[in-house]
Amino acid sequence: LSELEPEIELVHRALAGEEAAFAALCTRSQARLWRTVASVAYGPDVDDLAQEAIVRAYCALRTYRFEAPFAAWLCRIALNVAHDYQRSGWRRRVRFWQETPDAQVEQTEHPEHLLAQREMQRRVRQAVAALPVRQRVPIWLHYFEEFTLAEIARLECTAESTARSRLQAGLRRLSFSLEDLRAGSLEARERTPSEVKGCQI
Amino acid sequence: MKRITRRAEAEERERIEALLRAAADYAPARSAPDGLAARALARHSAVRCAHGRRGRHAVLVGGAALVLLALALRAHWGRRETVVTHPNVVQAPHIEHQSAPEPIPSQPSKMVVSERPERPQRKPDVRIAAHLPAPASHRRHGLRAPKALWRVETVREVRAGVLIPTWMAVPDAEQETVHLRPAVLNIPLQAGESICLAASRERTDVKTLENREETVK
Numbered sequence: 142l143s144e145l146e147p148e149i150e151l152v153h154r155a156l157a158g159e160e161a162a163f164a165a166l167c168t169r170s171q172a173r174l175w176r177t178v179a180s181v182a183y184g185p186d187v188d189d190l191a192q193e194a195i196v197r198a199y200c201a202l203r204t205y206r207f208e209a210p211f212a213a214w215l216c217r218i219a220l221n222v223a224h225d226y227q228r229s230g231w232r233r234r235v236r237f238w239q240e241t242p243d244a245q246v247e248q249t250e251h252p253e254h255l256l257a258q259r260e261m262q263r264r265v266r267q268a269v270a271a272l273p274v275r276q277r278v279p280i281w282l283h284y285f286e287e288f289t290l291a292e293i294a295r296l297e298c299t300a301e302s303t304a305r306s307r308l309q310a311g312l313r314r315l316s317f318s319l320e321d322l323r324a325g326s327l328e329a330r331e332r333t334p335s336e337v338k339g340c341q342i
Numbered sequence: 343m344k345r346i347t348r349r350a351e352a353e354e355r356e357r358i359e360a361l362l363r364a365a366a367d368y369a370p371a372r373s374a375p376d377g378l379a380a381r382a383l384a385r386h387s388a389v390r391c392a393h394g395r396r397g398r399h400a401v402l403v404g405g406a407a408l409v410l411l412a413l414a415l416r417a418h419w420g421r422r423e424t425v426v427t428h429p430n431v432v433q434a435p436h437i438e439h440q441s442a443p444e445p446i447p448s449q450p451s452k453m454v455v456s457e458r459p460e461r462p463q464r465k466p467d468v469r470i471a472a473h474l475p476a477p478a479s480h481r482r483h484g485l486r487a488p489k490a491l492w493r494v495e496t497v498r499e500v501r502a503g504v505l506i507p508t509w510m511a512v513p514d515a516e517q518e519t520v521h522l523r524p525a526v527l528n529i530p531l532q533a534g535e536s537i538c539l540a541a542s543r544e545r546t547d548v549k550t551l552e553n554r555e556e557t558v559k
Contacts, residue, residue: 167379
C-alpha cells in the first residue's frame, strides 16, 4: 500500500474488511503507539500492549468518526490500554527488571545522568496515564504527541474550551502527584518555537 | 493576597509544563518491531478461530458431563432400591432351623445387614378428640375445638441375613444339558424396627420382629 494514500481512503478500505489497509494505517502511527505503551510497561509487556491496542482499534474501527486524525484516535486507544495495564493486578504484583541501558546511553559521558532523566520522563508519563480519562487524553495528546486543542476537541466531541479546561484541571492534579519532582532536576532543554507552538494553551 | 496566589499558581503550572515538555522527549529503549500490526491482526484471527473451537469443545464436554451425571444418578437410585447387587438371586427355601440344606459355599459366607430406605410415614394415629378442651386461641376467636389428634411416626426397619454365593443348575431343554450359573442365596435371620416420633426426633430401641424369610430381588 502506498505511503501517500490518503488516510481516509485507507480507513474506508479497512472498514470494508481489508486487513492490509488497517495494518498500513497502524504502521503509520506505530512510533506514537509504541512510545505510548513503552513509557508505561516494561519488557515483553510492551509488545503485548501494543498488539492489544491494535486489536482494540481494529474491533472498534466502526466507532471512528473521521473528525480527528486517525493517529490521535489510535493513540487514545493505546493510552487507555496503558491505563488499564497500570491498574491491572498483573502490573501490581509483577515487577520486571528495568530495561538495560541502550547503546546510546552507554556511549555518553554521563550515562547515569541520562538514565535518571529517562526514569524521570517515565515517571511523568506514568503519572499522566494514571489521570482520569477526561484529563489524561488532552494532556497526553497535547504535550506528548503535539496535537492541537482543536483536534483533541474534535476527537473528544467537545468544545475547544472544554478541552482546555480539562487540560488545566489535569495540570492541577498533576502538580500534586508530581510534587516531589522539580523542573530544574530535569534540565529541560530549550525547545524551538515550532516545537513549543503545539504546547501553547 | 490574590496576586500572590495567582503568581504561585502560574509558577506551579510552569513547573508542570516544563516537566511535561521534558517527558515529551522520551524515546523507548527498543524501537517498534517490524510488522507489529500484521502480527497483532494474525493473533486476533487465531484467537477468534480458537474461540469457535472452544465453543464446540464446551458443547462436547457439557454433553459428556450430562451423560456421566445421568449415569451416576441412575446408579445411585438403583443402589437405593436393591439390596443384593448380584445378578442372580435364588429364591430362598422355606427354612426350618434343623432341616435347612447346606449348600456348598464356594466362598466364605458373610453377614449382611441391610437397611431399607425410610418408609413413608405410617397412617396417622387419628383419634377423636372432641372431648378435649379447645386451645385458648381457638376459644378467643370463637372457633370450635379440634376434631382429632394425630401422631406422626417414622419407622425404620433393620434386617440381618446371610448372603451365600452358590451355583444354580439351569436345565437347557433344547440341548438337553444343565448349565451352572452363579447365584446368591439370601437367608434373612433377624429383623427389627425402631420408631421415631416426628416431634421428639428420638428413636426407640430396635424391636425384634418375627423371623421372616424374604428374598430381595
